[in-house]
Amino acid sequence: MARNPALPPPELLRLAGAGVLDRWELTAREVWDDASFDVLAGHPDPEIREALAQCPGATGEQRARLVGDLSIRVLHAVLEGPPSRWSGRLPDWAYRRLAAHPEPVVRDMLTLLPGVPREIVALLTRDPQPGIAAAARALLSPVPAGPETLGREQAAAFAADPAPWNRARAAADPDLPAACVPALAADESPQVRLALSMRRGLSEAERAAIDHPMPESTPILDWVLAAGPAELRDCALSGHAGLRRSAACHPELPAGLIAALAADDDPAVRLLLCEHQADLPGELLVRVLLAGGGDDLLRHPAFSGTGLAALASSEDPRARALARRDPAAPASLIERLSHDADVSVRTAVAGDGRLPVPRLLQLFDDPPTTGAASANPLLPRPVMDRILATGHRT
Template sequence: MLRLEWSDEQFEALVNHPDHKVRRLLAQAVHVTPEQRARLVEDPERSVLWALAEGPTSLLASRWTVTAALPVWAYERLLERHPRLELVMVDSPWVPQELRARLWPGESRTAPADEPPTDRRELEAQASDDNDWVRSTAAAEPDLRADLVARLAVDPSPGVRLAVSMRPEFSEEQRAAIDYHVGRDDRIQPAVWATRTRDPEIQSRCVRSAHIGLRRSVACNPHLTVDHIAALENDDDFAVRLLLCERHSGVSHETVLNTYLDATTATRGRLLDHPSFQWVGLAQLAESPDPWARALVVRDPEAAPQLIERLSHDPRPEVRNSTAGDPRLSPSRVLDLFDDPETAGAAAANPHLPLPVMRGVLTDAATLANGAVDGEPAVLLGRWSGRRRPSAGGDGL
């Protein structure tokens, strides 16, 4: 779904796919045009409509542009079908400004048409519910009575106490008096008021707060000043820095790079597409003790061929693999990497791989029925395993 261009024919081939997961991915594909994406507004699957309302989620899709993901009429149709989708659209950077100004003047969101405001009796019931999640939701409600807030502040559930501790009216001392905990790897529900406020004073209070949850929440705020971003770049909490990088184009190259190197998430590679990330100069990481830092050197267009060649002999497979497809490698080294199972896949994409070798891969793949002999895998990138070559077929490698 990350192809750079979608023809109408390619899009039409998937828009009615029987698997709703495919259609959901299509709804958030990066380079689909707004008009193409709008073809999905009548989709029968709720998750597809949710994906449309949220918009593209990849960093490649650039949170930094003002291009709408859908035409205004398509957003309006989504709200006609499911008014609750407003809760998703309000946080989407893709909603056109004209529609945003109409729906949320002054950024004060109105309740969806089919969801009346929670009344006092319902709030009281939620605050006493047996379900921890329901009590956590009530704990974040601004209209909750003070005595119920005080009771939930000592709730037996850590999640409920955490929700109370992030209420906007509390001072730092009051927050510290609550027994809450936020660990480095804990995923928390952000404080909505901190993610949306345009008030610089309130933003500053959150940026300086000792409460990690508030700093994580305000890092998601799209209206931060340059000074606020600079302060959060030096935050001790990794998640604060990660959220900041994911949502702000003004974060420095150094912060994006260091956050990438500190990350252990499967989506860390998206940070390399941040608009502040600089490829030139990465060659200086060649001597880093961190193999993931050394693996970035190949992205430097000014890195010398001799340096790429040297890193292709690195003791760590991830570093060797990063260089295997690079055209700055010598043809002989490409062949060596192709013969190594740990780097064969990347080396197969190298333009210096000899044409006869490429043909051998394709010939063996065509010869092998379904990639197996007697039901067992027997070939990978042109290599037959042991004596499992069939009696007739290609020459192999």
Template sequence: MSNPLRGLARNPALPAAAMLRLAGDDRVSRWDLTARPAWSDEAFDTLAAHPDPEVREALAQSPGATGEQRARLAGDLSIRVLQAVLEGPPVRWAGPLPDWVYRRFAEHPEPLVRDLLVYLPGTPRDVVALLARDRHPGIADAARALLDRKPCEPTTMGRDQAVLFAAEGSDWDRERAAADPALPAEWVAALATDPSPRVRLAVSTRPELTEAQRAAIDYPTDVTPPLDWVLACGPAELDRCVRSGHPALRRAAAGHPDLPADLLAVLTADPDPRVRELLCAHQAHAPGDLVLDTYLATGDEDLLRHPAFPRTDLARLAPDPAPIARALVARDPAAPPDLIHRLSRDPSEVVRAAMAADPRLPRERLLELLDDPVTAEAAAANPALPARVVARLLADLGVR
């Protein structure tokens, strides 16, 4: 059963006064209140001034807010709100914070705020350099250690420990040994035929192996281990990983922060669907068609926020047999109103709900969908909902 109050909370046309009334209603969570896909500056600023820090904390992590809007909370007096500003929305492809926010936090009088910056993945390196001179010794030491860390430097347990784990350890210990750079070659060869599939997989992803050596190992392909050495490797080694017959290396390469356009093109055509999924998850310049196809195959809603997700030519999906595809028609600004109207009567609840939030719907059809318990929440989020209907709905639902 849908909840019209949740729909009203994310309606971009909801007046500020009504939004504040909803903020005080126990039936609407602070996350419902901040779940709208986009914010006007007026609406954002209204909630940014709310006296409840939990509301402001949720606002700081709203997926629909831009980085510039979230930056307006950088002067908040609540440490939890500041932490939420730094952590950002719990989704991929959220708009980044402006650099000045990090510099401002680096000068914050509260050590906890400055300490958060050191361990935040998005903190610019020049800000970490500022923190390396922090008056708090612990913060300065941590920042210097981060600056001194070499990105390609592997960690190792040492030869003796690696051999001990390989010879006498549990499956988990042998798996650790199999991936350790200090493990001698004879033990690498021995673990390549280990009874544990995960141990054999760890051996097969060692950087020094040739393609022939990898292919000779019976490793599982349904597991994707984290391969830090791939993410940190240089151009020549990255090229080798992209063209490897080992899917785990290609999957790791899909997340490389400096993947060049030519290698991105190679992975776009990769036969492994997991490689293509990871490419869309990590690469802002992945082709739009690939992002769309991956969304239709996986239903991963984070991909709807991908910078390359198509914003046009989605009306062509109206005849598609998959409801998840037909629902995308509402995202096409060129979709004709009569098509939106027709799809609002689609047999799929998913499709009808997507059309219910579209302002191109005829008013009479919108009101019908508002009266339908299945689509009431989506219809309540429609910015074309008349003000008198919004007022009546708030009164009927007992919002004071």
């Protein structure tokens, strides 16, 4: 019920006051109207306000209304934001207000948490607290590509270390002497050979000559993220999937390379591209979602839902569940999906406002879909009142 957009704000506040709402129920709500958000933004329990500050379904403007909160935990949650990468960002005025906060610990958060606009960090370089000003200046200073280097002597020592994780660190270190490379290329540890194969400065032939594994996930390489246009192109078109995965995360990846990586045969490349790039073909997002990509991609700016109704006849239940995301899907299709043999599909459509009310009530009475149906805005008010009064569906 807490996720039902038709629940009146006073009733939502009453549920919160009764202690029956947990953090998950709040963060799972897909859409927040201003009245419902504001009524909980004034709730006396800071845990409720903290959860509200990290709701992926709330807009950045809504979450920014909590910047005057008296709880440091709530302000931290506001700055940290929702776990969804594609939730709306805070407006600049919210950052400016926090940059002028009287508590140094709040201003310090702005130098520690991601997403703070560069101009706000610049304001903090004049902060009266020397530590905050120094941290802000460090953020604005050019950061060298790659991790902290070991130095030539220590890199050589690590290359001969018995521990494979130290040899792997040496293999990736830019200060590694060239004389150490042949031994590491034949190292008994796959971890070491993989690290060496992804080091900067190798030719494609040199990378291919290293017998390295290709696990499902590889580290995102700092030197690739900092690469200029020519080097970035080489990485995006490399035969080494580890380099292409890192290139997919580059903050300035051009359209041509996005198109190339969208057609990549490595699933991790396509997933990372969807997680880090805003300007993508919608078809790629659907493919990645159906391959197991997280539901956070449903909030991706390139996800429109247009044409997804065609998936209703798929043999894959995940595809059939996705069909209801099509804004043009007719009510008849939604009802048909509500009778699907797979409970995950029935659950997916139980909260859809296009369901005929009689079918909605049937789903509400069926325990596996009761919860999802409770969030449907067409749930009749007498049923809502009964739930609010008793906590039960009957």
